[in-house]
Amino acid sequence: MTAWVDATASTITSSAPPRRRRFAAAPPLQEPTWAAAAGPRTSAAVKRRMLWERRYRRRLTVTDAVVVLAVTAAASLWHLSTDAPGALEADPWILSRIPLATAATWLLALALSGTRAPGVIAAPQTEYRRVALATGWAFGLLALAFVVFPWEGLRNQVIVALPIGLVALLTSRRLWRRWLVARRRSGLYDSRAIVLGRSVDVAQVVRTLERDDQLGFRVVGTAVEGDAGAVHSIRPDAHSILASPDAVAQAARELGADTIIVASDVSEGAFARRLSWQLEGAATDLVWASRLTDVASPRISLRHIDGLPLVQMRIPTFEGAQHLWKRALDVIVSVVALLAIAVVTPIIALLIRLDSPGPVFFRQRRVGRDGREFDIIKFRTMTETAETELALLIARNEGSGPLFKLRADPRVTTVGAVLRRFSLDELPQFWNVLRGEMSVVGPRPPLPSEVGGYDGHVFRRLYIKPGITGLWQVSGRSDLSWEESVRLDLHYVENWSVLTDLRIIFRTATVMVRPKGAY
Structure with a gap:
């Protein structure tokens, strides 16, 4: 390019002063072509x-x-x-x-x-x-x-x-x-995505995207760092590609992907810039799945100081005015709910008594905020001898971690199975909410035996009051593994807000109509 510019400048400076003359039609000038200067074409x-x-x-x-x-x-x-x-x-x-x-x-x-x-x-x-x-x-x-x-x-x-x-x-x-x-x-109006990163990070992101259909991402390919050319079956219909920016951009065109999700933090700032350049025209979005996965956006802010980007994260607090607002929401919701529950309680009580002998309500010791124990109240869904029969079923436990779960639990009554399926057995717990022992939204209230098996950071679940519903309930309930349940509870403990509670309450109503993982 320099030679072409120098030659052109020499011709211009050495030409004679302009004078009037008749010019014949000159052949068109042949401009040099520069492939690198051509803008990217939209895929x-x-x-x-x-x-x-x-x-x-x-x-x-x-x-x-x-x-x-x-x-x-x-x-x-x-x-x-x-x-x-x-x-x-x-x-x-x-x-x-x-x-x-x-x-x-x-x-x-x-x-x-x-x-x-x-x-x-x-x-x-x-x-x-x-x-x-x-x-x-x-x-x-x-x-x-x-x-x-x-x-x-x-x-x-x-x-x-x-x-x-x-x-x-x-x-x-x-x-x-x-x-x-x-x-x-049904396969329309979605974003076809390629997930790039380490194998463990890619697998976690793919599982999360498959569980939440609200985001609209459909994974069509994976690029695993450090294993170029290896085949990784993250999903049967997912493709494995080479983990370089050039390969990702080419694969995005071949697979018809419009979004690239980077599933691991990259310390080199040039990598993100180079990758975005390669994806121009091949994709619309470059999404970074940061390792700050359990930090909600209101706690994160981005600041620039003389060109230096700083990510600021607010440390969670467990006291203050925000918790007073949460208590006010609990009182209002529990009062309204108890008025409605009083209407249906006689009907449910009659069905429970006709189905099996025993009391209408079931009380059980649970652990609340700061390790304080209280008696939780539920509609009885099991036989009267359920607690004594538990030791005979321990070997058949299908739960993970310290949780005991059994899909076909023989202790559950016929009416109890219906109450559990639609979460109606939880309704009396609004009395625990009104008493201040629980909250409408919060982590699942654990048994004392479960708390005895906690280790390390799991105790953070007890930093706030347990809830009737929570992220664990609207995300799959008993279908979740112990690790996923703990992760959701800790995410809520550190990032909750009144608006978050209102959204979870709204989603809970949907889950009760279309139950998932309730048994």
Whole structure:
């Protein structure tokens, strides 16, 4: 390239001063071709993903517009029918002017807040949070406008349209997400991923992605570091490829993958940059599965100081105002739940007594926060002699670690099996929650014999109150191994929040309808 530039410069400097003359048509100049300077071409897999993302965003846009226009028009009609019945005759445009202004502000806030951005498609919590924030910003501006310009009907938009519209928007987004998950289960609208890293890390990431279908990743290939050319059967339909950036980029095109997941930390910053360069045009996302897997995003922040990126992690605390909010949520939920349970308790009690002799309720010693023991209350699901028969069944234990589980436990009664399947036997534990011995959401309450087998960091499960439900229940319950159960409990102990509790409560309702791992 230098020689070509020097020769061109020499020709220019040695040419005679320009003068007027008639020029014949000159042959076209042959520019030198530089293969490395050509921009990367978008692969078919990337185009496919961009296509379905655009279609999904269009659906969200249309639904948002319908919801916003409907609630703003309803608020305006409510105002005209109750507060200003004669306003329509005085101003025929009032029915359209105020709702359209509200709707335009609202839809603009939803667009500017990135509620339909590609990055939030795989993050439902982020999507819902952005929708709520955008709605808050829109109606904050409208409230300020009402103070400055007290337009007729604007107050009803703020009072009526805000709560109804927010619930309607979140409901529509939830329904669309369920539709998206259903399409992904049938092989559509998913992200085809290649997982790169050490064998043990790759296997863990693949198992996690297969267990959670909300993320929408379908592993189509694996690249195992240090074993180039070896075959690794992470999954029967997964392909094994060479673990170099060049090989990964080529494999992404061949396998139709649009996402590369790096399943191990890499200290060399140049590796990430080089890999992203190689993947230009071949993939849309480069995802880093950091070893900080048990640290939730609210505890992590990224700071830059003079070009030096710093990852800051907040140390968890187990006291303070946040725990008071958790206690307030426990009291409210337990009071409401106990009122509903009081209605169905006589029916369940009658079925239990008719099915087998013995008491309706079952009390058992459990270990709570800071190692304090308490009596847990459940509907009885086993025979009256279940505790004495336990020693005869120990050899048939199907649980892992200190847990005792038996899928076909002969001690479980007929009614008890139904109660266990739908988690109805846990309902009396809301009384333990109201007493302050348990929380609605938390780690599984262990038996004293289980705690006696704890070692090392497992005791951290007792740093907060045990819960009626938790990550262990919405992630598979008895189908989980002991290690997975401990990991989920410790993740919750260190990263819980009130919003996390609300999400787990909502997911628990779904799990009760479609039980998994309950026996």
